[in-house]
Amino acid sequence: MRRWLWLLFSLPMVGNANIVSPKPDAVSVTIYRASEEGNPDLANPETDAEGIALISEVRELELPAGESLIEFVGVAQTIVPQSARLESLPGVIVETNFDYKLIGPGELINNSIGQYVRLVRTDADSGKVTEQRARLVSGPSGVLLDIDGKIEALDCSGAREKLVFDSMPENLRAKPVLSAKVRVATAGKHRVRLSYLAMGFDWSANYVARIQSDGRTLDLTGWVTLANKQDTSFVDAPVQVIAGNIERDESTQAIAVSSAYYSNQCWPIGQWYWMSHSTKLDMPLAVMMPPPPPDMALIERKAMRVSDDLEEVLMIKQRDLGDYKLYELPFKTELASRQVKQVMMTHNTSVPFEKVYTYTENGFSLDSHDAAMVIPARTLLRMQNKEALGLGKPLPAGNVVVMEADGDQTLFSGMNTIKDVPIGLPVDVELGSAFDVQVSPRMLKEYTRAEERIKYHYVDMEVALINGLAEPVQFEYRQEVENGNLAIVKESSRHIMHKGLPTWAVKIPPRSHRVIKYTLRRPE
Amino acid sequence: MIKAQLTRIGCQVTTFSVACIMASSAFGGDASKLSLTIYNNDLALIQEMRPLDLNAGRNKLEFKDVSASIRPETVSLTAPGIGIVEQNFDFDLLTPEKLMEKAVGHQVQIVRINPGNGAQVTETATVLSVNNGVVLKIGDRIEVLRADNVPTRVIFDKVPENLRAHPTLSVTVDADKAGHRDATLSYLSTGLSWKADYVALFDEKAHKLDLQGWITLTNTSGTTFSNATTQLVAGDVNTLENPVQSQWQPNARPARTSSFNESGGSTATNRPLADFYVYPLKETTTVADKQTKQVGFLDVTGVAANKVYQYFAAWFQSIDPPAHAEVVVQFKNSVTGGLGTQLPAGVTRVYVKDIDGIPKFVGENRIEHTPQGSEVSVKIGEAFDITVQPTLIAQERVTFFRSRYQMEYLIRNAKKEAATVLIKQCGLWRDGKVIKESQKSTALDARTLQWSIAVPAEGETKLSFTVESGW
Numbered sequence: 001m002r003r004w005l006w007l008l009f010s011l012p013m014v015g016n017a018n019i020v021s022p023k024p025d026a027v028s029v030t031i032y033r034a035s036e037e038g039n040p041d042l043a044n045p046e047t048d049a050e051g052i053a054l055i056s057e058v059r060e061l062e063l064p065a066g067e068s069l070i071e072f073v074g075v076a077q078t079i080v081p082q083s084a085r086l087e088s089l090p091g092v093i094v095e096t097n098f099d100y101k102l103i104g105p106g107e108l109i110n111n112s113i114g115q116y117v118r119l120v121r122t123d124a125d126s127g128k129v130t131e132q133r134a135r136l137v138s139g140p141s142g143v144l145l146d147i148d149g150k151i152e153a154l155d156c157s158g159a160r161e162k163l164v165f166d167s168m169p170e171n172l173r174a175k176p177v178l179s180a181k182v183r184v185a186t187a188g189k190h191r192v193r194l195s196y197l198a199m200g201f202d203w204s205a206n207y208v209a210r211i212q213s214d215g216r217t218l219d220l221t222g223w224v225t226l227a228n229k230q231d232t233s234f235v236d237a238p239v240q241v242i243a244g245n246i247e248r249d250e251s252t253q254a255i256a257v258s259s260a261y262y263s264n265q266c267w268p269i270g271q272w273y274w275m276s277h278s279t280k281l282d283m284p285l286a287v288m289m290p291p292p293p294p295d296m297a298l299i300e301r302k303a304m305r306v307s308d309d310l311e312e313v314l315m316i317k318q319r320d321l322g323d324y325k326l327y328e329l330p331f332k333t334e335l336a337s338r339q340v341k342q343v344m345m346t347h348n349t350s351v352p353f354e355k356v357y358t359y360t361e362n363g364f365s366l367d368s369h370d371a372a373m374v375i376p377a378r379t380l381l382r383m384q385n386k387e388a389l390g391l392g393k394p395l396p397a398g399n400v401v402v403m404e405a406d407g408d409q410t411l412f413s414g415m416n417t418i419k420d421v422p423i424g425l426p427v428d429v430e431l432g433s434a435f436d437v438q439v440s441p442r443m444l445k446e447y448t449r450a451e452e453r454i455k456y457h458y459v460d461m462e463v464a465l466i467n468g469l470a471e472p473v474q475f476e477y478r479q480e481v482e483n484g485n486l487a488i489v490k491e492s493s494r495h496i497m498h499k500g501l502p503t504w505a506v507k508i509p510p511r512s513h514r515v516i517k518y519t520l521r522r523p524e
Numbered sequence: 525m526i527k528a529q530l531t532r533i534g535c536q537v538t539t540f541s542v543a544c545i546m547a548s549s550a551f552g553g554d555a556s557k558l559s560l561t562i563y564n565n566d567l568a569l570i571q572e573m574r575p576l577d578l579n580a581g582r583n584k585l586e587f588k589d590v591s592a593s594i595r596p597e598t599v600s601l602t603a604p605g606i607g608i609v610e611q612n613f614d615f616d617l618l619t620p621e622k623l624m625e626k627a628v629g630h631q632v633q634i635v636r637i638n639p640g641n642g643a644q645v646t647e648t649a650t651v652l653s654v655n656n657g658v659v660l661k662i663g664d665r666i667e668v669l670r671a672d673n674v675p676t677r678v679i680f681d682k683v684p685e686n687l688r689a690h691p692t693l694s695v696t697v698d699a700d701k702a703g704h705r706d707a708t709l710s711y712l713s714t715g716l717s718w719k720a721d722y723v724a725l726f727d728e729k730a731h732k733l734d735l736q737g738w739i740t741l742t743n744t745s746g747t748t749f750s751n752a753t754t755q756l757v758a759g760d761v762n763t764l765e766n767p768v769q770s771q772w773q774p775n776a777r778p779a780r781t782s783s784f785n786e787s788g789g790s791t792a793t794n795r796p797l798a799d800f801y802v803y804p805l806k807e808t809t810t811v812a813d814k815q816t817k818q819v820g821f822l823d824v825t826g827v828a829a830n831k832v833y834q835y836f837a838a839w840f841q842s843i844d845p846p847a848h849a850e851v852v853v854q855f856k857n858s859v860t861g862g863l864g865t866q867l868p869a870g871v872t873r874v875y876v877k878d879i880d881g882i883p884k885f886v887g888e889n890r891i892e893h894t895p896q897g898s899e900v901s902v903k904i905g906e907a908f909d910i911t912v913q914p915t916l917i918a919q920e921r922v923t924f925f926r927s928r929y930q931m932e933y934l935i936r937n938a939k940k941e942a943a944t945v946l947i948k949q950c951g952l953w954r955d956g957k958v959i960k961e962s963q964k965s966t967a968l969d970a971r972t973l974q975w976s977i978a979v980p981a982e983g984e985t986k987l988s989f990t991v992e993s994g995w
Contacts, residue, residue: 030884054885081816082721082740083873087883093820094807101814113689123642124675138689142619150633151680153620159637159675171748171812197873197885245848245906246887249871251719255816267624267678268657269670322728322876322886323851323907394908394938419845422909422938424982428845454921483841484919484929497932500842500915523921 023074024057028238029335031201031226032246036397036419038204042227043340049229051202052248056195065187067094071179076198076232078254083197084178091184098255100176103168106260109140111169118164119145142265155264176257199254200230203241205345205398209381209429211413213405218353222346222395224316224327227339234335243396243420244324316345318394325394351390356380357437360478360501374440374466376433377475383427395421400429436468439477448524455524463516467508477504477516490519559753560716560811562741564869568716574707578699582609587693592746593715596693603707605700615691618683624658626684627651633679634660715745716811718756720870721818722891724902725883726829726853728876733829733855735863737822739803741811749811758868758893759800801866827862829855834946835912840929846913846936848906849945857898867894874904909938910945910979926994928959933987937979947975947987954994961989
C-alpha cells in the first residue's frame with residue numbers, strides 16, 4: 001500500500017496536491033503601518049487598512065522522499081504570492097505556485113465548453129422533471145447547448161431549466177491556494193517556516209494627554225491600535241507592530257481575484273407594445289449586490305486599567321529592529337478577522353509641558369489684511385522627549401487627544417497628530433485657535449528701490465502680539481519667506497531660525513501686548 | 525463525432541476547400557512540443573509542435589486551443605512542403621442573440637409549453653426579424669416570440685459558420701503532397717509575464733547579505749500551458765505599445781563560471797541573446813491560467829554589503845518637522861564581492877534577523893536590470909532615530925543671475941551608537957561653488973555636493989555651508 005502511494009506521489013500531477021498542510025502549527029504576525037500620517041479612523045469598519053503584515057508560520061510536514069506537492073491551507077487570503085518564502089526545508093524547492101482560478105457559475109461553464117452536461121427541466125405546473133444529455137457549445141455570457149445535434153439556448157424559453165455538471169473542471173478551486181513542489185532526500189517529519197506578506201493590516205499609535213490641575217504637567221498614555229481587516233484569523237499568535245517608515249513597492253499587492261460571470265443573455269424577449277429602449281433604461285441595468293457588511297469591528301481594550309502601579313499593567317514591550325522600533329504585545333493573542341485591538345504602549349505621569357502661542361505670517365500676502373485686523377493665535381502644547389522631562393521614549397506617529405481636568409469634569413481641549421518623535425526631540429501638539437491671545441499684523445509701507453542693478457520690493461511690517469490672559473504667555477511669531485526669496489533686512493528685535501523660519505520668541509506679560517517691527521525684501 | 529460534425533459545417537462554406545482538418549492538440553502532450561519564451565512586459569512567444577495529417581492541396585486547419593490572449597497577427601505556421609494561403613482569426617462569438625440574428629430568414633422549431641397541463645406543441649417557424657423582439661412566421665400567422673409569456677423553447681438546426689465559443693485561429697495551407705508532418709506553430713500572446721523577486725537577508729554586524737532570486741511568472745492569458753519548456757528574457761523588448769529603445773545594454777558579458785550555489789529549480793546558465801539575457805528554466809513546468817509561479821534562480825550567501833544613512837536635498841530649503849535619514853543597503857554585483865551575475869530587474873525585499881533569529885521584513889525596493897560589476901543600492905526605509913533638519917538661513921542675490929544660499933543641517937542621532945550620515949545637496953547650477961563650509965564636501969557631480977557627517981551616539985552635529993550658483 002505504501003509503495004503504491006509513493007508511486008502515486010511520484011507521478012507528475014497538475015493541480016492535485018498530494019500533501020495538504022491544513023493549518024499552521026504556530027504563527028506570528030508583524031504589522032507595518034501604511035504611513036507616518038497615521039489613520040485616526042482605523043477603528044471604523046468602513047475604512048481600509050493599507051498597511052502590510054509579515055505572517056510567519058511554522059508548519060510540521062510529513063514528507064515522502066522524492067518529490068511532493070504541498071498545499072498550504074489557511075494562509076491569509078490577502079497574501080502577496082511573490083513574497084512567500086519557505087525556509088528550513090532540508091531539500092529543494094522546485095517551484096511555488098499560487099492558483100486562484102476559482103469555482104463559480106461562470107468559470108464552471110467557461111471551463112466545461114465542449115463537455116457534456118445534463119439539462120434538467122422542471123414542469124412548472126406538474127413538477128415533472130425531465131433530464132437530457134447536452135453538450136455545452138458556448139458560454140458563460142449566454143449559454144448554448146447542443147442536444148442531439150440541435151441547438152438550444154439556456155434560460156431563454158421562460159421554462160424552468162438548469163444545468164447539472166457531473167464533475168468539477170480541473171484547476172478550479174474553492175479558494176486561492178498556495179502550494180510548493182519540493183524534493184527531499186529522506187522521508188520524515190520536517191518543521192518548515194513559511195512566511196509571506198499580506199495586505200489588509202494597519203496600526204497607529206494613539207495618545208491621550210491629561211492635563212493635570214496644576215496646569216503645568218500632564219499624564220501621557222499611549223496606545224497601539226492595530227487592525228486586521230481581512231478575513232483570516234490568527235490564533236494564539238505573538239503580534240508585533242513596527243514603527244518607522246519602510247519603503248514599499250506598488251507591485252507588492254494581493255491578487256485581485258476575479259471570476260467569469262454567468263449571465264443569461266438571450267435574444268430579445270419580444271413584447272407587442274412599444275417599450276424597448278426606454279423601458280430598458282428605467283429598469284435597473286443589473287442588480288448590484290452590495291458587499292456583505294463586515295462584522296462590527298470588535299474593539300478589544302486589553303490592559304485598560306491605568307493605575308499608578310504600573311507593574312500591574314500589561315504594557316507592550318519595545319525593542320529595535322534594524323532602524324525601526326518594534327513593539328511586541330505582552331501576550332499571545334487571537335488576532336481575529338475584521339478586528340481592531342488596542343494595547344497600552346506608554347504611560348508617563350507628571351510630564352512637564354509648555355503652552356506656546358504661535359502665528360505664521362504668509363509672505364507678501366498682506367493685501368487681504370484689514371488695518372485693524374486681529375487674528376487669534378494658535379495654541380501649541382510642547383513637551384520634550386527627554387527622560388529628565390518625564391518622557392524619553394521613542395514616540396511613534398499618531399493621534400494625540402488632549403483632555404483637561406476642570407473640577408470633577410474632564411474637558412476635551414483638542415486633538416492633532418504627531419509624526420515619529422525620536423528621543424531628544426520636542427513633541428509639538430497644535431491644539432487650535434486661542435481665545436485670549438491674538439496677533440495683529442499691519443503693513444505700514446510698501447516701496448521699491450534698486451541696489452547694484454537689482455531692483456527690490458520692500459515692505460515695512462508692524463505686528464502687535466496681544467495677551468488678554470491674566471498670566472504671562474510665550475509667543476512664537478514666524479514669518480514665511482517664500483523659500484528664501486524674502487529676506488528680513490531690518491528688525492526691532494533679533495529673530496532666530498526655528499522650525500526653518502525666522503521666528504521672534506516673545507514673552508508677553510499678563511493683559512499686555514508687545515510690538516515687533518521688521519522690513520521684508522524681495523528681489524523683483 | 526463532434527469533431528466530424530463541426531468539420532462538416534466548416535466545409536460547407538469554404539469555397540476553395542479540399543479538406544478541412546482540425547489541427548490536433550499539442551497541449552498536455554509531450555513536453556518537448558511546447559515552448560514558452562516569456563518577456564518582462566506582458567508578452568510571450570509560444571512555440572508548439574503540431575502533428576498534421578494533410579491532404580494534397582488546400583487544407584483548412586483550425587487551432588482551437590491556442591492562447592486566449594493570442595496576438596493573431598503574429599502567427600506563423602511552418603512545416604516541410606506547405607505554403608500558407610491565408611490565416612484567419614475569428615472572434616465573432618456565439619451567443620443566443622447572435623444565433624437568433626443569423627437565423628433570420630431561416631426555419632427554427634418552436635416548442636410551446638402549455639402552462640396549464642405542461643403539454644408541448646412543436647411548430648416550425650421562420651424568423652422574420654430580431655429587432656427589440658423576435659418576430660416569427662408560423663404557417664400564415666405572424667407572431668412575436670413569447671409575447672404571451674407562455675414558455676417557448678426555440679430549437680436551431682445548427683451553429684452558423686464563423687460563430688464560435690472562443691476566438692479561433694484558422695490557417696489555410698497548400699500542401700505539396702498528402703501525409704503526416706510535424707508543423708511548428710508560433711505566435712505572441714499577452715497575459716504572460718515574469719519579473720524577478722529577490723530576498724536579501726542582511727546581517728548588519730557581519731556586513732554580509734544572503735541573496736535569493738526568484739522568477740515570478742504570472743499567467744492571466746486565459747489558457748493553461750502544460751509541461752512547457754520555459755525560458756525568460758530579461759531586458760526591455762520593444763513592442764508597439766511600448767515603443768522605446770532598449771535602454772539596457774549590458775556592459776559586460778556574463779561570466780560562464782558563476783560561483784554561486786544553485787537552488788534546485790534554478791537555471792544552469794543564462795545565455796546572452798542580442799542585448800537581452802535569457803534564463804531557461806531547468807525543468808519543464810505547467811503554467812496554469814490564473815497562476816503565479818515562482819522558481820528560484822539565484823541563491824548566494826555571504827555577499828559583502830553595508831548600510832548607509834543618507835539624506836538627499838533636491839533644493840535649498842527648510843524642512844519642518846525634521847526628516848528621517850534614509851536607510852540604504854548597498855552591495856556590489858561582483859565576483860570579488862561574492863556575487864557577480866547579471867540581475868534582472870525586480871523587487872528586492874530586505875529582511876534582518878530579529879532577536880529570536882526569525883527574519884523580519886525591513887523594506888523593499890525595485891532594482892533595475894543590473895549587469896555584473898554594478899553597485900546595487902536598495903533604499904529600504906527611514907531611520908526612526910536619525911533625523912535631519914535643513915534650514916535655509918539666508919538667500920541673497922549676488923548679481924541678477926547669481927544667488928548665494930546659506931544652509932544649515934542639524935543632524936540628530938538618538939541611537940546608542942555613533943552614526944555617519946551622508947548629506948547630498950543638489951541644486952548647484954552654472955558656476956556653482958562653495959563659499960564656506962563647516963567641513964569638507966566632495967562633488968558627486970556638477971550639481972550635487974556630498975558631506976559625510978559623523979554624529980555621536982545620542983548627540984547631534986551641525987553642518988553649515990554657503991554656496992553660490994548661477995541660474
